[in-house]
Amino acid sequence: MYAALWHALPGPWWVRVLILVVLIVAVLYGLFVFGFPWISQLVNPQEVTVE
């Protein structure tokens, strides 16, 4: 899968690395800002109040 992605990318190796870095940063941003906060509500129930 990743090998195929590597071959699908255009340009010399350093251009591919650059594109991958941008992709990885974008994915990490999406996870940290949207993905993980959402998951956290589902898998990590925490109660801080008395009721």
Add this chain to the structure above:
Amino acid sequence: MDEATIESADETRTPTRRRITVTGVLGDLLLTAGVITLLYVGWQLWIGDLIYGAQRNATGQELSEEWEQEYAAPAPSEAASDPVPSDAPSPEAPVAVEPVVLPEPADAEVFGIMHIPRFGADYQVPMAGGVSRPRTLDPIGIGHYPGTMMPGEVGNFAVAAHRTTYGKPFNRIAELHINDAIIVETADGWYAYRFRTLEYVTPDEVQVLLPVPQVEDAPPGSRYITLTSCSPMFAMTERIVAYGVFESFTPRAAGAPAALTDGVAA
């Protein structure tokens, strides 16, 4: 010789042209899942708190500056000369200025900022009405228990916040020392409380929210603050409760109180 070189070059190139196989993709997916799981743990324990914590402090700072500017614009003595009279004057510690008592905020309505110098000089977490996780505690920070008193009011001003994750406003609640300042800043001024004691209770002990904490039918006379959070960390079997007593109200006209920088060096 030439022949051989060409052939070996061909050989080294062939593996890179491998077909995509089911097991290959499955392996890649499993590796990805593992990496994402580790990333999630890292986010939950450190990165998320850094992001949220910085957001909280930035929002608090902005709000504080906004209030300061709003105040500077209109007539300067308004807050000081027009305090809402409290119906039961406190019999003990002399309260220099009668505190302004705000109306109870609506759900998720930000009304104040909490400063706790023990938690750092830049600690300024927004406070809003309600203690629901999706509306107040997760997105804003500290939540005010509906039905409990407001800052400076005779009785118990009770709030809750996360001890881990979501910027963990009350992460270091167990590190409070006796007499540490807990300051609530609103548009009207600063309400200073002093930390007194910690208590660990079961989650159903709502008596900690009583006007006099843990005392049923007690005549209210003093002003308390109650902070609740989860205990132990990352669990929900118990609650940690911190109590404080009211010290003074500093109207905005008088400027920020000295208690704000209390023990920051310590």
